[in-house]
Amino acid sequence: MSLETFGGEGGLTTVVGFAVAVIVFDGAFALRLNRIREAKTTSLRLVTFGAVVTLVGTAVTVHYLTGTEWTLSFVIGSLLVATGPTVVTPIVNSVTLREHVSSALETEGIINDVTAAIAAVVIFEELVLHEGSGVTTALAFAERIGAGVGSGLLFAGLAYVVMRRRILPKDSPRFTQFLVLLTAVGAYAVANALSTEAGVAAVAAAGLVLGNLEFPHREAAEEFTEDMTLLLLAFVFVSLAALVDIQAVLDLGLAGVGLVVVILFVLRPLVGIVSTAGVEKFTWSERLFVSAMGPRGIIPASVATLFAIELAAEGETEAAATLLGTVFLVIFVTDALEAGFARQIGDWLGVTPMSLIIVGAGRVGRSLAKQLESRGESVVMVDEDETRCDAARDEGFTVIEADGTESAGLEKAGIDDARGIVAAASDDDINLLVCQTAMTRFDLENVYSRVNDIENVEKFESLGIGAVAEPQAAAYALDNQIERPALSRWMNDIGDSHDIIEIEVTSDRIGGQSISELDETIPAGCLVVEIGRDNQTSVPGADEIIELGDRVTLLGDDDAVSTAADRLHPHE
Structure with a gap:
């Protein structure tokens, strides 16, 4: 493969530009502001201190190790700031x-x-081609x-108006997909016409705005951009790598x-240590991860490929080779080591949060999984029925198709690192066997079960299993509807705009504060309604002191509760 394969520099620029537009748009489209x-x-x-340190540090290293001019060294340094979606x-x-x-990340x-x-x-x-300097x-x-940002906001706004006003044919996911693609490519093209490479900022802005708005057929649009990204990545990465002279990489030597x-x-x-320093929610394992x-x-x-072509056209073949060699060497090594071994690095550092295993992917199990994941829990579902597994996967859950009553099935679900298990099958015998296996073979303490026959509750509780009987749960819910209708509606809608959670106090900054002092720390819209300590619970007064290890119940608006919980x- 050569430059002529694309019809020259102009053809390569067009192909790469289209790919970059879709890929960057997809990455921004998936990023939510609340995240x-x-x-x-x-x-x-990371995007300020980290970017500057990476740019300057890389430029200095390139200059002194390879003898490259400062201007080209800073071009290489700026390029290698980018990690990317x-x-x-x-x-x-x-x-x-x-x-x-x-x-x-x-x-x-x-x-x-x-x-x-x-x-x-x-x-x-401005510097390498000597078109300006300094303030310019x-x-x-x-x-x-x-x-770029202006073009992106304009195209995102127009696309949103078209979709929300139903200007497109009703119930037409394909038109939505086409419009999203048109938004990405159009914003990129217009911004680049206004100013070179402003298109990257345009598609990032457009993707970020549209990604945080609700519009018809949103899921279809997400799937479409993800599929396009995978296709374009496979093509463009291979194509660009094929244009690199491997000798330019080898010539860098030591x-x-x-x-x-x-x-x-x-x-x-x-960059990683400084960026996470003082941020208490990051554990040391997460800081190292x-x-x-990068x-x-x-x-x-x-x-880098486009720059190298332009340098070669100017007769700067050595500079072009250095540019491509250094950039692609770093890409190859970081992708192979950091991206390729990310899972192994994560396992070694222990950054993966402990999951809750739910055995039984029926309606009860899936409903529970939805509630838990809405609170940020990591959930793994286990079921041996293919139909139930497919239904759970369609709802976005991690599913292991295996027998949850057997050790092998639970090991496959990661029970060795799980923080608890819930048996949610419609058969009490199965649920009891799941719980006994988890407790006796894996020494798991946090074991819970759905109990379908109320007469079996005592049997489960005698073994130390947290049992919830369906008849009792239904009776309690109906009683709330009759006697406490407002509270019942509030509880049933948990996760939509409000929440109630119980967490352990692990922050050194919070331990030792009174409730009145805590009110200045947690946001408005959140209340501490209960404190659990030494197997006793109480409703706290203003002078109550919170201690490390206390179990605190928070109630209020979901954003406020989430912030207070953090x-x-x-950290765990």
């Missing part, structure tokens, strides 16, 4: 992480993709960001090895 808020401090540090999203999908860890990937691409273009055009360079960066070592073991760990995850994606590969219980 960004989960780790806003760390995310902000193309490599980060598969990591967070394959490794079960707590919400704040995955959101920090994904936010960094989206924003640094944009800023890295534009910074690289500005440095390349800063203005050029701001101009591209402004043109300088290339040194560059990779500095990026992997100096710059990224420094963030420090180990694989590079499609943006540095595509932009502050009281920042």
Whole structure:
């Protein structure tokens, strides 16, 4: 494969531009603002301090190890700031992480993709090609960001109006998919026409805005952009890699090895540790995981290729070879080691949160799983019935098709690392066997069961199993409807706009505070309604002191409760 395969530089630019537009749009489209808020401090540090340290540190390393001119070194440094959704999203999908860890990595990937691409273009055009410097360079960066964000907001707004006003044919997911694709490509093209490489900022802005709005056939649009991204990634990555002269990579020799070592073991760990420092919800294992995850994606590969072609056309063949060699060497190594071994690194560090296993993927099991996942719990469902498994998968749950009464099935579901198990089958004998297996063979303490026959409740409870009898649960719910209708409706709607949860106080900052002092720490809309300590519970007064290890019940608006829970219980 050669440049002529694409019809020359113009053809390659068009193909790469289309791919970048869809890929970056898809990454931004999947990012929710409420997820960004989960780790806003760390995310902000990653895209500011982290980006600057990576850019400058990489540029200095490239300059002194390879002898490359400062201007080209800074182009390489700016390109290698970008991690990107193309490599980060598969990591967070394959490794079960707590919400704040995955959101920090994904936010960094989206924003640094944009800023890295534009910074690289500005440095390349203004400094390498000697078209400007100083204040002009800063203005050029701001101009591209402004043109990109403006175009993205315009196209996202127009698309939203068209979909919400039902201008498209009713119940037409394919038209929605086409409109979303048109939004990505249109925003990219218009922004690039206004200012070179502003298109990356445009598709990121458009994707982020549309991704946080509700419109008809949204799920169909999400599936479509995901499928397009997979197809384009496979094609573009292979195509760009085929254009790289492997000799340019090999010619770097020990300088290339040194560059990779500095990026992997100096710059990224420094960025990860500083970005998570003082953020209490990050455990040390999670800080180390963030420090180990900085694989590079499609943006540095595509932009470096286009720059190298332009340098070669100017007669700067050595500079073109250095640019491609260093960028693709870092891409190859970081993708192979960091992305390729992300699951193993996560397992070794122990960042995967302990899951709750639900045996029985029927209606009761799926309803429970929905409630638990809405609270941020990691849930694994186990059932040997193919139809029930398919129904649970269709609802987005992690499902293991196995016999939950057997040790092998429970081991497959990860019971060795589970924090609890729930037997939710419609047969009490099956539920009892599941619970006994979990308790006797795996020494699991937190064991719960659905009891279908009320006469069996005593049998379950005598074994130390948390039993909930369906007849009793139904009677209690009906009694609430009759005697406490407002409370019943409130409880039934938990997860929509309000919540009630019980958590353990693990924050050193909270331990020792009184309830009145705590009111200044937790947001409005959340109340501490109960404190459990030493097997006793009480409704706290204003002067009640909260201690580490207390079980605190929070009630209120779901966002306020979630924020308060993070502050009281920042880590496992």
